[in-house]
Amino acid sequence: MVSMRFIAKRLLLLVPVLFGVATLVFAILQLSPGNPARAIAGQRASEEFVRQIERELGLNDPIWVQYGRFLVETVQLDLGDSYTVQRGTPVRTILVNKLPITLELALYGQLIGILLGIPFGIISAVKQDTLTDHLTRVGALSGISIPIFWSGPLVILLFAQILGWLPTSGRIDAQRFAIEGITGLITVDTFVQGIQATLASGFAVSNFAAFFSAVSHMILPAATIGIYSMALISRMMRSSMLEVIRQDYIRTARAKGQGAKITLMKHGLRNALIPVITVIGIQFGSLLGGAVLTETVFAIGGIGTLLVEAINVRDYPVVQGTVLVFAFLFTLVNLGVDIAYSALDPRIQQ
């Protein structure tokens, strides 16, 4: 059982993380060249107009005043309005619309990584030094080494261009389906709509056509992002499992006549999973980072694409808001991992 004190302590750590990220982003944006007022006004605007925008945005105030104001507004969850990306729209609204897209991608990527990485790691450990082990290790090493900007176009070339099995870009066949946003997660929304249509008019496969379209659009980007995750998890699982199966209690269980599979899955897996779970948490941050590249390659307009666009046009509030949300998500996932970790090994709470 995980104690509330342990969870509260971990939740308190959110405060320095978010403060650190906010300060870091503020500093980086201040140090980067260019003038946001000029970016808003346009290159041909008069100096007077640029000065007026600077006054309106408080860019002429001393920097510590700007910093203090920024921190106070952030604490009040006021992330400001977008300067240029979606001029005048609150950053919070933009993030609410874009975040589910990236989250969905990262979650499916992580799911692929976990569902494939853990079994591959176990097989590799059990069949140590056989051809299967060597192949799995080479696969894992390749997965870690291949960057997303290369593996992305490669899977598009193979599965979309040459084989023609899957679509190359977007989230759904937009010409055929109009999607009503419920959760923002397109696979969930289309599935719910399919269920609603089924309840209204009886079951027909065509009710789920939008869902199938959303899933087929998700496979390639999620697989691209999941390859890296799978490789790391499989490698960690292998080494962790190898360590566990050499322990005395495993040998004892086998000596008592327990079957190899039961010993491995009942006694070995639980302990071997502990370091793997911590890696999954750290890894989620990489997945969010990887989502920036994946979204670009597969033309999915998520929060990663938004961040790149906002940096290009120096839209300070959007950049700050996006990075803060990334940090918040990363910390929350780590909290979840800590809870899972301490549930597996209660000594950690002490």
Place this chain on the structure above:
Amino acid sequence: MALGAWLRPRIRLLATAGAVGVVAGALALLALATVRTPEFASTQTFAVGALVLGFAVLGWSGSVLAGSAVETLQSHLDTDTDWTEQDSRRAMARLVGFGAGVMVGVSVATALLT
């Protein structure tokens, strides 16, 4: 352990680094102000201080959050280094003090200068 005894070394760590930061920030501001405008010097030096503070706070909390996981990862992947969560936390605490010191030093020096 008594609270005072627990706090004293930690405060000393932050305060000494902070004092160095205040001096460094003020000196950097003065040096930069001689070659560029005081506003530019103030903005840039403060931002560098904030950069150090932000990085350090993030590094500190990252060490607390994921330090043990990183240590486990390193040992499992056979990439043993001497990196420990405790060392990392102490180093980051020093940087927190320094960065905050620079920000304070710049603010005070700018107020006195203008």
